[in-house]
Amino acid sequence: MEDLFAARSQMALSLGFHIIFACIGMVMPFFMATSHYKYLKTGNPLYKDLTKAWSKGVAIFFVTGAVSGTMLSFELGLLWPKFMLHAGPIFGMPFSLEGTAFFIEAIALGFFLYGWGIFKPWFHWFTGVVVGISGLASGILVVAANGWMNSPSGFDYVNGEYLNIDPIQALFNDAWFSQALHMTLAAFTATGFAVAGIHAYMMLKKKNIEFHRKAFRIALIFGGIAALLQPISGDISAKDVAIRQPAKLAAMEAHFKTEKGASLIIGGIPDEEAKEVNYALKIPGALSFLAHGDFESEVIGLDQFPEENHPPVMVTHFAFQIMVGLGMVMMGLALLFFLSNWKKKEWLKENWFLWLFALATPLGFIAVEAGWTVTEVGRQPWIIYEILKTKDAVTPIPGIAYSFYLFSAIYISLALVVTFLLIRQIKAVPESLKEANAESPKPFIANT
Amino acid sequence: MLYVVIVFLGLSILLYVLMGGADFGAGIVEMTSPAKIRDRVRAITYQTIGPIWEANHMWLIITIVILFVGFPSIYTMLSVHLHIPLVLLLIGIIGRGTAFVFRHYDAVKDDMQRIYNLIFTYSSFVTPLFLGLIFGATVSGNINPDAANFYDSFIHPWFNFFSFSIGLFTVAICGFLAAVFLVGETMEKELKSYLVKRSRIFMIVTVLAGGLVFLAAEVEGIDLVSLLVQEPMTLSILLLATLALVFLWFQIEKGNRKLSRALSGFVVSAILIAFGYHYFPDIIITQSGENLSVFNSSATGKPIETLAWALLIGSLFILPSLFYLLFSFQRSKVVE
Numbered sequence: 001m002e003d004l005f006a007a008r009s010q011m012a013l014s015l016g017f018h019i020i021f022a023c024i025g026m027v028m029p030f031f032m033a034t035s036h037y038k039y040l041k042t043g044n045p046l047y048k049d050l051t052k053a054w055s056k057g058v059a060i061f062f063v064t065g066a067v068s069g070t071m072l073s074f075e076l077g078l079l080w081p082k083f084m085l086h087a088g089p090i091f092g093m094p095f096s097l098e099g100t101a102f103f104i105e106a107i108a109l110g111f112f113l114y115g116w117g118i119f120k121p122w123f124h125w126f127t128g129v130v131v132g133i134s135g136l137a138s139g140i141l142v143v144a145a146n147g148w149m150n151s152p153s154g155f156d157y158v159n160g161e162y163l164n165i166d167p168i169q170a171l172f173n174d175a176w177f178s179q180a181l182h183m184t185l186a187a188f189t190a191t192g193f194a195v196a197g198i199h200a201y202m203m204l205k206k207k208n209i210e211f212h213r214k215a216f217r218i219a220l221i222f223g224g225i226a227a228l229l230q231p232i233s234g235d236i237s238a239k240d241v242a243i244r245q246p247a248k249l250a251a252m253e254a255h256f257k258t259e260k261g262a263s264l265i266i267g268g269i270p271d272e273e274a275k276e277v278n279y280a281l282k283i284p285g286a287l288s289f290l291a292h293g294d295f296e297s298e299v300i301g302l303d304q305f306p307e308e309n310h311p312p313v314m315v316t317h318f319a320f321q322i323m324v325g326l327g328m329v330m331m332g333l334a335l336l337f338f339l340s341n342w343k344k345k346e347w348l349k350e351n352w353f354l355w356l357f358a359l360a361t362p363l364g365f366i367a368v369e370a371g372w373t374v375t376e377v378g379r380q381p382w383i384i385y386e387i388l389k390t391k392d393a394v395t396p397i398p399g400i401a402y403s404f405y406l407f408s409a410i411y412i413s414l415a416l417v418v419t420f421l422l423i424r425q426i427k428a429v430p431e432s433l434k435e436a437n438a439e440s441p442k443p444f445i446a447n448t
Numbered sequence: 449m450l451y452v453v454i455v456f457l458g459l460s461i462l463l464y465v466l467m468g469g470a471d472f473g474a475g476i477v478e479m480t481s482p483a484k485i486r487d488r489v490r491a492i493t494y495q496t497i498g499p500i501w502e503a504n505h506m507w508l509i510i511t512i513v514i515l516f517v518g519f520p521s522i523y524t525m526l527s528v529h530l531h532i533p534l535v536l537l538l539i540g541i542i543g544r545g546t547a548f549v550f551r552h553y554d555a556v557k558d559d560m561q562r563i564y565n566l567i568f569t570y571s572s573f574v575t576p577l578f579l580g581l582i583f584g585a586t587v588s589g590n591i592n593p594d595a596a597n598f599y600d601s602f603i604h605p606w607f608n609f610f611s612f613s614i615g616l617f618t619v620a621i622c623g624f625l626a627a628v629f630l631v632g633e634t635m636e637k638e639l640k641s642y643l644v645k646r647s648r649i650f651m652i653v654t655v656l657a658g659g660l661v662f663l664a665a666e667v668e669g670i671d672l673v674s675l676l677v678q679e680p681m682t683l684s685i686l687l688l689a690t691l692a693l694v695f696l697w698f699q700i701e702k703g704n705r706k707l708s709r710a711l712s713g714f715v716v717s718a719i720l721i722a723f724g725y726h727y728f729p730d731i732i733i734t735q736s737g738e739n740l741s742v743f744n745s746s747a748t749g750k751p752i753e754t755l756a757w758a759l760l761i762g763s764l765f766i767l768p769s770l771f772y773l774l775f776s777f778q779r780s781k782v783v784e
Contacts, residue, residue, distance in 0.1 A: 081524040
């Protein structure tokens, strides 16, 4: 395996792994805080059990996210030293702020997880909210740093040197807002649907239905609202990318030739040699409309870029189609859920309805991975868009393939263990219900 | 503003060695305890570090961020030439963090516990070993940016006696910090006297490992003795540390836990400060003598200014909440 390809694979694997845990780590605290709030308001012990059950899941996901995030802060240098040498001081601002946010999150999590029965109830609740807010802030900051790679700003690039660096301008690069908004909504959608799906499945199994129904509702209210808002954010992102990174948009749409009144291509197999797309559904003018808000406007195609600067079209196009398709499915499911809440309450008890959501469990995360692929592969061959190429940033140490195999083995085993632990947690809920009902005087100890 | 960043860099490293070190050390104490007492050590370890372990390791992240934002050439040179030990360090970090949480949050307590324990204890040993080794490698003078072959470029910088001796010394320090800390965490007589004995053993090991560092430096031709004979400042700091250690040896049995902890923290801080003072302002000592220091390798202008402000503002949030976290869980244990 070639070193560059191995380094890219390792980075993709690491980020693809981390993104799942990061999403769950930043969204689940809000579900917990909602359930915790309901417990404090209503005194219904089911909500307390739910908060505790979720918090155990969060502990497992948080630690996995934290260690994989720690690894990434090293891997940036281990794999891309020439990138970090220049980029570090420029896009370091979001990372230094993120360090603080992450630190606060870890502290607040300590308060929250171990604070049952030690602190005043509302202070304890508040620490849970702080976990969520600081997690969210971390996520937004990291995405802002990625935005800078897509839309570098805050320096002058003169003769290969990075001059007049302004880290604040780099933080507020042109891509930060659209990317951060899209990623935040994606995190809520993916986590909401995944959590709701698991609880829907437990309802189908007829286990502690009341408990799981409460969990299902909380998760889907968050996930459903985010899924309904996501198309708006998607539209903002598309219009933004059309201006900032036309090559990426062209690769997403497999749009080879610059033209006015460009068609939107749905599905199809791009032929990168012949520069055409086969077997696709084409909607005339729609791409021009989506990119620039006008059916007649010109959309720049890949023909405007030298061949060596083309992103891989096939991967980007497929990933984009998967992301949009799954986003639509989840939007439809969200509509169905809100409709049932409003008019058809009996659906919530029917098997077909629960099966729909149970089957949708992984969709959000597949969409997240696909979206991440679009933004990263769609930027290639650049690591800093139109400044530094990925191949020029890779580490000089040979044999990165071995490092890739090693990290693959680690991530695969971690994923297996986390899945195994999660299954055990989900199965164990009924027992902890029994335990919690016979409330022990020292919940702190009982919990350990 | 560069000085603010340098102070924070030093502080993060110091706090990581103290807090992260005690945290790793808990695993080392568990690993070296006889089987019949290990379960009880494990139980108090969990009570002690459960709520704070994650925060203990954040200092490493802060250190890394300061390095890549403020001193990018240092960060990249370490990343390139110490790639292999860094990867091994990462494996230790992953294994330790996950195993610690998994063993307590696994809903079923079965044979998997033995696997978690194994991973936790071994990675508690391996991680500080490589951490120390990396630290040793940066000052060992074996990093050679112009090296032509694989061995000189990527192996020799860290695969040497001196780096390993620093690694072992770090492990000893971690075990020492943890053992002294854990003494104050139990009221049980038998366990307490066991931990007092352990603390003394780790004190001896720390002193021996410290001697090994000087021996290794002599063998490898690294000038470390000047720290003792030519620099009155470092010599007096180390003498104070030794006195504190002797005092701690006798005081630990009497059981004033605050004093014991303060003394152990002082000993370790003093060692680190003496080393820091000796090498300041250099961070990486290279073979050619063109060392990378916090002055010649720092970013300049706005990146340093914004980093300094971010650290100052960040610490306003972090430090009070961290102290409150430590204080709360210490108090809750006293109440129990």
